[in-house]
Structure formats: C-alpha cells, structure tokens
Amino acid sequence: MRANQLMLHTGVVTVRIGFIGCGLIGRSHATKLQEPVGEGLAKIVSAFDPDVDRAQAFGEQFAATRADSAERVIDESDAVYVATWTAAHPELVEMVAAAGKPVFCEKPLGVDLATSQKMVDTVEAAGVINQVGLVLRNSPSFRWLYHQVRSGEHGAPMSMVFRDDQYIPTQGAYGSTWRGDVGKAGAGTLLEHSIHDLDLIEWILGPIERVTCLTANSHGIEGIEDQATVTLQAASGAICTLSSTWHDVMTRPSQRLVEVLCRDGYLALDGDWHGPLRRDVNDGQSTIEAGESTIGVAAELDGLGTNPDAAFVNAVLEGRPAYPDFRIALRAHELCDAAYRSADRNGEPVDV
Ligand SMILES: NC(=O)c1ccc[n+]([C@@H]2O[C@H](COP(=O)([O-])OP(=O)(O)OC[C@H]3O[C@@H](n4cnc5c(N)ncnc54)[C@H](O)[C@@H]3O)[C@@H](O)[C@H]2O)c1
Structure with a gap:
C-alpha cells in the first residue's frame, strides 16, 4: 500500500x-x-x-x-x-x-x-x-553555508577546505566492530563516514567534474582505509580538498571544519550542527554565530525543518x-567510487 x-x-x-x-x-x-x-x-x-x-x-x-x-x-x-x-x-x-x-x-x-x-x-x-x-542536509550549519555560497553575495567560490575526523569507530560510543570488517562496511572512512561530505561538497559548490584521491591505512585493517585526501574540481572552477581521517583521539568523536573562500568573502563552520559559523566580508565586517542561534539563522534561510525523521513522516x-532521497545519495556514491578508482591509480584524475 x-x-x-x-x-x-x-x-x-x-x-x-x-x-x-x-x-x-x-x-x-x-x-x-x-x-x-x-x-x-x-x-x-x-x-x-x-x-x-x-x-x-x-x-x-x-x-x-x-x-x-x-x-x-x-x-x-x-x-x-x-x-x-x-x-x-x-x-x-x-x-x-x-x-x-x-x-x-x-x-x-x-x-x-x-x-x-x-x-x-x-x-x-x-x-x-x-x-x-544523509542527515547533514538538515544541519543548520551546513544549510547556512549552502545559502551563503549559493546566494552569490560573496562572489564566486574559489576554494573549499573540508576536514572531517573522528576516532576510528570500531570502539568507544559506537559499541560495535563491524566497521572493521570490509565485508560489512565495504570500505573505510571515505565511504562509511565521508559519504556525507561528498554529498555536501557538490550540494554547496555545484557540479563536480574531476576527482583525485590518495588513501592510507595506518591501522592496518584490511580494506578499511583510515585516511583519504580527495580533491574535487567543480565546473564553476572552485576546487575542494577533503581530508577524512579515522584516528585514535578518543576525545574527538566526529568533527568537521569547513572553510570556503569566495572572491569577496570567507565563510567557515566548525561543528556538524550548531557551528560556530564565521563570515568575513569585504567591507571589513566579521560575524560569528554559534549554538542555538545557528538554528534561527538557518530557519530564516529556508522553511525546511532540522528533524529528518519528522520530515520523513510528513512525506x-x-x-x-x-x-534527501536515494537518487541524491547515488551521486555521492559516484563521487566516492571515482575517488577510490583514483586512489587505486595512485592519485590519477578521474572524470565524473
Ligand atoms: N547518518 C549517520 O550519520 C549515521 C551515523 C551512524 C551510522 N550510520 C549508518 O547506519 C548503519 C548502522 O550503523 P550503526 O552505528 O547503528 O551500527 P550498529 O552496529 O550500532 O547497529 C546495527 C544493528 O544492525 C543489526 N543487524 C545486522 N544485520 C541485520 C539484519 N539483517 N536485520 C536486522 N538487524 C540487523 C545488528 O545486530 C546491529 O544491532 C550503517 O549503515 C551506518 O553507516 C549512519
């Protein structure tokens, strides 16, 4: 039915x-x-x-x-x-x-x-x-960044630096070990965790045309890379560097730091959901938003809720x-697959 x-x-x-x-x-x-x-x-x-x-x-x-x-x-x-x-x-x-x-x-x-x-x-x-x-599409922080970049008010985006790190999730609060089993997880930090980031990068910067990637595996778990560094070239000319790392710093469960440099503005978010968010613009003004106020900032930008599960029920x-639906996720899988193919060829560019 x-x-x-x-x-x-x-x-x-x-x-x-x-x-x-x-x-x-x-x-x-x-x-x-x-x-x-x-x-x-x-x-x-x-x-x-x-x-x-x-x-x-x-x-x-x-x-x-x-x-x-x-x-x-x-x-x-x-x-x-x-x-x-x-x-x-x-x-x-x-x-x-x-x-x-x-x-x-x-x-x-x-x-x-x-x-x-x-x-x-x-x-x-x-x-x-x-x-x-892909719940970060509902995050006030990322929606703020999306709207800031897409508004065009800061000029064309030139570069994005996206750092995503967390302790390797076979321990700690995760309470499970399947992410160390390639048969269950498929791969490591890029697929399992940073599929979110690949989705967000194209959402914010627009169509990605070319990808390069290098991976490393310092934990030595078969098939589970714990470091991936990806460059993504957008059709607009913007270039993003994504660094995705699984380490053993147990005080860092999941942390994202994203900086976007546009021709006339610097935009940054530090934290997956509530910032702080920072904007430095050409007239010398600098603003910082943090915590619950971030939700207000995002809510003013669009009418979408911040609860993906309430949204599903309403749909x-x-x-x-x-x-976001399965087809949106598929595009993130395409970028991820291109990145792994590049890594297999020692960082050769792959068109997507
Ligand atoms: N959106 C996010 O931010 C986010 C965060 C964490 C995990 N995830 C994803 O969610 C999924 C689960 O991750 P998790 O952290 O909850 O893992 P988990 O180990 O805590 O829970 C997974 C559960 O699935 C059960 N299970 C396995 N096969 C099953 C089957 N055939 N039928 C019923 N139950 C089965 C396991 O027994 C286990 O209890 C993964 O795909 C993971 O990548 C997404």
Whole structure:
C-alpha cells in the first residue's frame, strides 16, 4: 500500500513505523521520531534485530513490539527504517519495496556503486517513497553555508577546505566492530563516514567534474582505509580538498571544519550542527554565530525543518517524495567510487 493510499483509503493519519536494526543509528532515529510521535502523527510499532538484547531494549525504550523477523516488521508497519550495517541494506530495502511501503535507509546505501545503483532502481521501479540518512542536509550549519555560497553575495567560490575526523569507530560510543570488517562496511572512512561530505561538497559548490584521491591505512585493517585526501574540481572552477581521517583521539568523536573562500568573502563552520559559523566580508565586517542561534539563522534561510525523521513522516502522510532521497545519495556514491578508482591509480584524475 502506498503512503497516499493510507489517508485516502483507510483514513489512517498515524504512520505505523517499523525498525530493522536497533543499534546506534536506529535508536537515534527513534529518538528524533518522538517529535511526530508526540504530535500523534507516528507510532513506532515493531522492531527486529538478531541481537535480541538490543531489540528488547529498543522495544522497551520506544514502546515497540519486538518482532522475530524483518518480514514481520514490514507486515506490521506502514513505513520502515533500514538501520542495519551497510552490507545488509540492499536485501532489506528490496523486501520493503516489494511490499510497496515507504523506506528510510541509512547511508551508505550499499557497499559499492553497483549495489547502490541497483537499490535506487529498485525503489524507483516500485514507486515507494524513499529517504536516505544523509542527515547533514538538515544541519543548520551546513544549510547556512549552502545559502551563503549559493546566494552569490560573496562572489564566486574559489576554494573549499573540508576536514572531517573522528576516532576510528570500531570502539568507544559506537559499541560495535563491524566497521572493521570490509565485508560489512565495504570500505573505510571515505565511504562509511565521508559519504556525507561528498554529498555536501557538490550540494554547496555545484557540479563536480574531476576527482583525485590518495588513501592510507595506518591501522592496518584490511580494506578499511583510515585516511583519504580527495580533491574535487567543480565546473564553476572552485576546487575542494577533503581530508577524512579515522584516528585514535578518543576525545574527538566526529568533527568537521569547513572553510570556503569566495572572491569577496570567507565563510567557515566548525561543528556538524550548531557551528560556530564565521563570515568575513569585504567591507571589513566579521560575524560569528554559534549554538542555538545557528538554528534561527538557518530557519530564516529556508522553511525546511532540522528533524529528518519528522520530515520523513510528513512525506509519508502527504504521499509525496521525501528528501534527501536515494537518487541524491547515488551521486555521492559516484563521487566516492571515482575517488577510490583514483586512489587505486595512485592519485590519477578521474572524470565524473
Ligand atoms: N547518518 C549517520 O550519520 C549515521 C551515523 C551512524 C551510522 N550510520 C549508518 O547506519 C548503519 C548502522 O550503523 P550503526 O552505528 O547503528 O551500527 P550498529 O552496529 O550500532 O547497529 C546495527 C544493528 O544492525 C543489526 N543487524 C545486522 N544485520 C541485520 C539484519 N539483517 N536485520 C536486522 N538487524 C540487523 C545488528 O545486530 C546491529 O544491532 C550503517 O549503515 C551506518 O553507516 C549512519
């Protein structure tokens, strides 16, 4: 049953949501869903994870029934979250799409470009509402940067320096080790973590035409690079350097520092969500925004909310496309694949 049929044919106005995968990100989405749950728009009804303790704890925390299979979750829900480790996404997305139900899948879609392309084909052929966990598209910091650059008021962007680092997520708050298993994660820091960054870079700078990349693996985990340095050339002439690092500094869980130099302005953000944000412009004015005020700054720029899960529920209720969708994620996979091909050839440029 399609989402728009829910309201038209059954009068259902509360989306019954199921979770496949009850780990770190599953709990994070379920927590953000408490906003539409509180408004009576959604209810988390069913959850499955082969790790029974996790599923049990999730069920108790979010008042959901623990299901004994993914099929059961899909049967019992109007819309489904796929929040397992990456290698398990494609089969589960296919099951949800075959049932004709809206699906929210975590990033990366799949462990490689071909698999991700197939997932996009699957949801589009089934005609189901689909959203991907590229949640930094909802970040006030990044939306501020996007609007500052795209407004053109600072002149053409010339360079972007994008540093993204975190302690290697096979330890600490992650509470899991699958990111050290290439069969489950597909690759290391660029695919698993900085797929967000590749998406944001093209979103902010416009079409990317050429990519070069070098990778390193100082932890020595097979197939899991812990350093990637990528240059991305935009059609506009702007050039970005992305440095993505997994280290062992346990006081640094996930940190992004981004600087954009335009012809007539310097824009910077330090922090994934709430800044601080800095703008130095040609008339000698410098402004800094930080914390909750950042949300106000972003809210004035566009009407989009900062809660991706509330947005998904609304899309389902209204029977319209969700944002960002699988096709948006596919482009980030194309950039990522080009970067890995470049790294395989010792940094040779790859056109995208
Ligand atoms: N959007 C983001 O910012 C963000 C942040 C963290 C993780 N993620 C992504 O979310 C996904 C999960 O990451 P995580 O940190 O929550 O991992 P996690 O290890 O905390 O949780 C994954 C859970 O999936 C379960 N699982 C595995 N196969 C399953 C299956 N077939 N059916 C049901 N459950 C299954 C595991 O038992 C585990 O409990 C990954 O793809 C990751 O890249 C995205």
